[in-house]
Amino acid sequence: MEHDLAGTALLVIDVQAGFDDPRWGPRNNPACEANVAALIEAWRSAGRPVVVVRHDSMSPGSPLRPNQPGNDLKPVVSGDPDLLVTKHVNSAFYGEPDLHVWLQDRGATGVAITGIQTNMCCETTARMAGNLGYDTLFVLDATATFDMTAHDGGTIAADELARVTATNLQDEFADVVMTADLL
Numbered sequence: 001m002e003h004d005l006a007g008t009a010l011l012v013i014d015v016q017a018g019f020d021d022p023r024w025g026p027r028n029n030p031a032c033e034a035n036v037a038a039l040i041e042a043w044r045s046a047g048r049p050v051v052v053v054r055h056d057s058m059s060p061g062s063p064l065r066p067n068q069p070g071n072d073l074k075p076v077v078s079g080d081p082d083l084l085v086t087k088h089v090n091s092a093f094y095g096e097p098d099l100h101v102w103l104q105d106r107g108a109t110g111v112a113i114t115g116i117q118t119n120m121c122c123e124t125t126a127r128m129a130g131n132l133g134y135d136t137l138f139v140l141d142a143t144a145t146f147d148m149t150a151h152d153g154g155t156i157a158a159d160e161l162a163r164v165t166a167t168n169l170q171d172e173f174a175d176v177v178m179t180a181d182l183l
Contacts, residue, residue: 003137003175003182009049009108010039013092013115013122015077016054018063018070024146028118028158032144035179036114037076039142042183044079049106051099052081053092055121090124093132100132110135112182113174114142118158119165130173138174139182140166 015036019027043050054073056066063070083102087095103111111129113136115122122143129136145158145165166176 003177005046005048005110005112005182007108008110008112008135008137009051009082009103009106010043011051011053011092011111011113011115011125012036012040012077012081013053013113013125014055014064014117015052015074015115016064016070017072017074018068019116019144020074021063021070023063026147026158027144028146028162029141029144032114032116032142033074033076035139035142037078038179038183039112039114039139040076040078043112049082049108050079051083051085051092051102052077053085053087053095053099053115053121053125056086056088058088087121090121091128092121092125093128103134108134110137112137112139112177114139116144118143118145119148119161120145123165123169126169126174130169136169136174137182138166138169138176139179140176141178 057064085095126138170176
């Protein structure tokens, strides 16, 4: 399926060194970072905006706290972004500077969402983008997540969490796509 990417900003969400910490547990999609890098390169080559979002955790002991090595962006997030948004919560739309205002000021009509974690900050941002009226592309194979303990004590595998996120978003909030669909 062809997508008109004119007016679409690439959002690179929380691709940070702290997510390499073993405390997160088993992770899915080892190709995430390579896909993010390919999308960054494609967006820059086409002159489309690249927005990088960094989670500055306020939780004591978090590897994503400011001034900790885990807060750093991974090397695949190369070059200077058109906008760097820092946030303390799940949605990139609740960061500084204001992402929605920045996108509106530039006439952006869509966003393509990539990053870590699929079912947390990426999904939350996609839901908000859809609610704000953006044509939202959720690039599933350019996101990654981790196994999680369920409310009943069982474990939900990262691949299953990604599958559920894609199901939650498709048609209601976003169009779920793969990197190859956009390159």
